[in-house]
Amino acid sequence: MQKGVARQIFAALPHLYQRDNNIEVTQKDLEKQVEISPREYRRYGRHLIIPEVGMEGQRKLKAARVLVIGTGGLGAPSSLYLAAAGVGTLGLIDFDVVDETNLHRQILYTEKDVGKSKVMTAKARLLEANPNIKINTYEERLTSENALEIFREYDIIVDGTDNFPTRYLTNDACVMLGKPNVYASIFRFEGQVTVFDANRGPCYRCLYPKPPPPGLVPSCAEGGVLGVLPGLIGLIQATETIKLILGKGDPLIGRLLVFDALGMKFEELRIRKNPKCPLCSPNPGITALIDYEQFCGIGEKDRLSREVASVTPKILKEEMSNGKKITLIDVREPHEYEIARIEGAKLLPLGELPERVNELDTADELVMYCHTGARSARATQFLRGLGFRKVRNLEGGIDAWSIEVDPSVPRY
């Protein structure tokens, strides 16, 4: 558009520049506290000319303190855009290092970062994008012991985690401190995003009072995720965060936005505050942070893996080399079998095991395996329950087999 034409349009819309007295007061207060340097004027120029942002909004952004939990699929794009937009203080919490399997979606990291600390790599990258902001890093697990102390330092929490214990922990800590929680989850082609703010709407426990049984809902590591999906969903989180800071527009409070990439559709579900919510109702049953691993039954899943009869990849290899006759059963899905398999294994997906169990012989030495050992532990337990005495689980699955025994088997 020609500059002259733009000026004419703006001249015709004088209301865009009107400000009421209340905003003027806020603006004066902000002006005293937050200084925008001449270089920042230029950097944020395209923000400053939006009436809903302007100098006042840019000062609000600079004064804001946002904590991003997890610098993975969701945290990478959201933190990058929040940094670029000029959010003055960003906190990053993640205990992990960059892995090759992160690179198809976690766009903060490059090939040369594999093996390095995520938060430190992210900090360097974000400061390259915008050196005018401050970044605090927490290279640790978020726990019931440190959550309240860390959250207290921030105005808004952005939940980019991929597991249920951390989601409940984040929610509970946010409700207890009265902070908004910009929530999202992703799986394969679908994403969900909302804003939980118990002062104005429901919390995560209003929507999901109880966690799903352990192992029922697969993680992205187990079930996969389309690389671009966390980009889309993470940027909706960044957008909602910026709107909350500016105090503009309609936040996703009480609305769950469900995105389907295959259908390319957004659906909106109303979510209501549960008057009997154990956390955010007037008389809550939960008043302190709890053991979230136990609450989500994580210990149960580990216990099962520990308790079933098992064999390590090295010992299995020795037994096979010594001529012991072993029947290997692969309980993964056919498309996983396509990626990689152990030579000679029979494919029998876990879901089909009950109806195809007659294909197995109780007299055979059976070793069950999957990707990392959890599904095959369930298969082993199932067969033991049916009277199979010679069945064992391959510890760590085909992934451990590739690392410890046969590197020619691709890891994924």
Ligand SMILES: [Zn+2]
């Ligand atoms: Zn609630």
